[in-house]
Amino acid sequence: xxxxxxxxxxxxxxxxxxxxxxxxxxxxxxxxxxxxxxxxxxxxxxxxxxxxxxxxxxxxxxxxxxxxxxxxxxxxxxxxxxxxxxxxxxxxxxxxxxxxxxxxxxxxxxxxxxxxxxxxxxxxxxxxxxxxxxxxxxxxxxxxxxxxxxxx
Numbered sequence: 001x002x003x004x005x006x007x008x009x010x011x012x013x014x015x016x017x018x019x020x021x022x023x024x025x026x027x028x029x030x031x032x033x034x035x036x037x038x039x040x041x042x043x044x045x046x047x048x049x050x051x052x053x054x055x056x057x058x059x060x061x062x063x064x065x066x067x068x069x070x071x072x073x074x075x076x077x078x079x080x081x082x083x084x085x086x087x088x089x090x091x092x093x094x095x096x097x098x099x100x101x102x103x104x105x106x107x108x109x110x111x112x113x114x115x116x117x118x119x120x121x122x123x124x125x126x127x128x129x130x131x132x133x134x135x136x137x138x139x140x141x142x143x144x145x146x147x148x149x150x151x152x
Contacts, residue, residue, distance in 0.1 A: 031145060031148075032145075032148040032149045033143075033144075033145050033147065033148025033149070034145065035091040036048070036102050036143075036148070037143070037144065037145060039056075040052060040053060040056050040143075042055065042056070046144055046145070047142040047143065047144045048132075048142060048143040048144075049141070049142050050128060050129060050132050050141070050142075053128045053131070053132050053143075054125050054128045057124055057125050057127075057128050058121070058125050060080075060106070060124075061121050061124045061125065064076050064077075064079060064080045064083075065121075066079070070120060070121055071118040071119060071120050071121075072108070072118060072119045072124065073117070073118040074108070074117060074118070077108045077119075080106070081107075084103045084106060087103075088103055102131075102135055105127070105130075105131035105134065105135075110127065110131075111123050111124050111127050113126070113127070135147055
């Protein structure tokens with residue numbers, strides 16, 4: 001059985017469903033971290049919690065596991081990387097002001113805990129707490145706009 005690989009555009013559209021792209025409001029406000037919050041804050045309170053991030057990462061994983069084998073392999077990661085790069089390009093990047101880019105926590109190398117060259121759903125979702133801890137510069141257990149910007 002051959003592996004089904006969806007075209008990059010389809011993956012970007014699927015990512016768009018999982019991570020809403022809100023270009024107009026992000027550009028209108030121009031505040032660092034706004035696109036990240038808009039994309040990951042599921043209850044609209046202006047903060048991303050660990051529970052929200054785990055849920056969203058689970059959605060992202062499902063969107064890019066093209067062959068539904070429970071892993072994101074190197075080929076699937078190429079499509080995932082392309083979608084993230086497109087999202088960052090269209091939304092002004094995601095730097096938090098100290099060189100931390102939330103998208104870096106999604107890379108294969110950041111999530112392949114056992115070093116086998118692919119990422120299981122458990123690895124991907126299980127890495128959420130570490131990822132959130134790195135983003136949460138205020139240490140309040142959630143990520144908001146105050147976690148972005150210089151000097152934070």
